[in-house]
Amino acid sequence: MALAVDPLFFYALSIGRGGAPCLYMDGGLAAVVTVLRTCVDAVHLCHLWLQFRLAYVSRESLVVGCGKLVWDSRAIASHYVRSLKGFWFDAFVILPVPQAVFWLVVPKLIRDEKIKVIMTILLLIFLFQFLPKVYHSISLMRRMQKVTGYVFGTIWWGFGLNLIAYLIASHFQLPTGMVGDPCGGNSTMVRMPLCLDVNGPFNYGIYKWALPVISSNSLAVKILYPIFWGLMTLSTFGNDLEPTSHWLEVIFSIVTVLSGLMLFTLLIGNIQVFLHSVMAKKRKMQLRCRDMEWWMRRRQLPSQLRQRVRHFERQRWATMGGEDEMEMIKDLPQGLRRDIKRHLCLDLIKKIIREGDPVLRIMFIVRGRVKRAQSLSKGMVATSVLEPGGFLGDELLSYCLRRPFIDRLPASSATFICIESTEAFGLDAAHLRYITDHFRYKFANERLKRTARYYSSNWRTWAAVIIQLAWRRYRMRTLGPVIPAATENGGSERRLRRYAAMFMSIRPHDHLE
Structure with a gap:
């Protein structure tokens, strides 16, 4: 728009055909073009004012880092004013040179019949301001492309x-x-x-x-x-x-x-x-x-x-x-990938890990709650709820500590489903293996072993079943059997129930011994 307005000033000069071919200035057209040019300059003036409030990246911070934004208003104004391609160039391209020439200089030269001088002045205006304005517009579009990655x-x-x-x-x-x-x-x-x-x-x-x-x-x-x-x-x-x-x-x-x-x-x-x-x-x-x-x-x-x-x-x-949809989003951040997958497939994303699937990472719950469902024998399902501070995928820890190492990801022992919006921190298998290889002596600590087993959902499920079985055996010894003893196969039936309870929950192996 700014580049298209300036040539319109030349159309304000006309030659009358009513009598003698006299050169005159079309006042109406000149006024319209002046208003257009003033509006465009006002937009540029707003851009110039915005530069005094816009933070910039310090060049000194780019030497040993990714860049530091300068937020101080005085430093921003000083940096913008000291830049030749900044304030002074932006102010130069909005100088009202054509308006001043056409309303103050050209009428006087027409009265003095100095036609060649008028043409020379107009050519100088073209060389003096229009060509720099073209360069300014190109530079502005390039800066926009560097900041946003695209212009259109x-x-x-x-x-x-x-x-x-x-x-x-x-x-x-x-x-x-x-x-x-x-x-x-x-x-x-x-x-x-x-x-x-x-x-x-x-x-x-x-x-x-x-x-x-x-x-x-x-x-x-x-x-x-x-x-x-x-x-x-x-x-x-x-x-x-x-x-x-x-x-x-x-x-x-x-x-x-x-x-x-x-x-x-x-x-x-x-x-x-x-x-x-x-x-x-x-x-x-x-x-x-x-x-x-x-x-x-x-x-x-x-x-x-x-x-x-x-x-x-x-x-x-x-x-x-x-x-390929997955190929398109694989390079996006994990949070953005999660939101996209949730939008496309909400029911599947609720299941963080399904039972039997390979465990790719160990996740620590920061916010929200996760339901754990583990299939036991005879169609029974053991459920528990993980609160903030808990973690899931502890099979990966056993996988990293096992010696000799087997390069095969472990299978999940349970299905984890988000009850509500959940935020978790994930540690991939490669990173966890790096930690266990370089700090293996730390895992020999008895206190760390007990802490890891205390927060492990697998160990908690196994411990709950064992405690429940022990409690029932205690009640049977002290208070007598819940069912009458005079049954056909009372002893064998109790032994069968006890063995079934023991085999329903297999003791986890974490290789911490």
């Missing part, structure tokens, strides 16, 4: 930006070309009707296309016709330009040709990148299908299985575009 979200925005660059360049081409001597520097006196005639005696050169614009009072013609001419000139690399021997026209033509080549090359390159990104997944899918067909033919799979494989591949491509 989709590939179509990249294509649109290249097209906008083309339009802005074409928007500026003809007004700049119009800023010159409309009579080609020829001082020969000719009658007025021939002064703005293309077929007249004056050789306008590249300025002949500007005659319909500067002699028209229509704002639509003044804006649309230069855009058309600029697009045509840039797209054809200046083939329609016929400059005279005047050196300014030659330089302008050279710049136009080079600008067209540069913009066209960038546009084609970005379109190629866009098409490659769009077709890459489709090409990958085609290669996968071709390899799958070759493999099925080589293995001589029956036609029914081949049809099922093709149907699965088509369904996977239709739903996910050929991408």
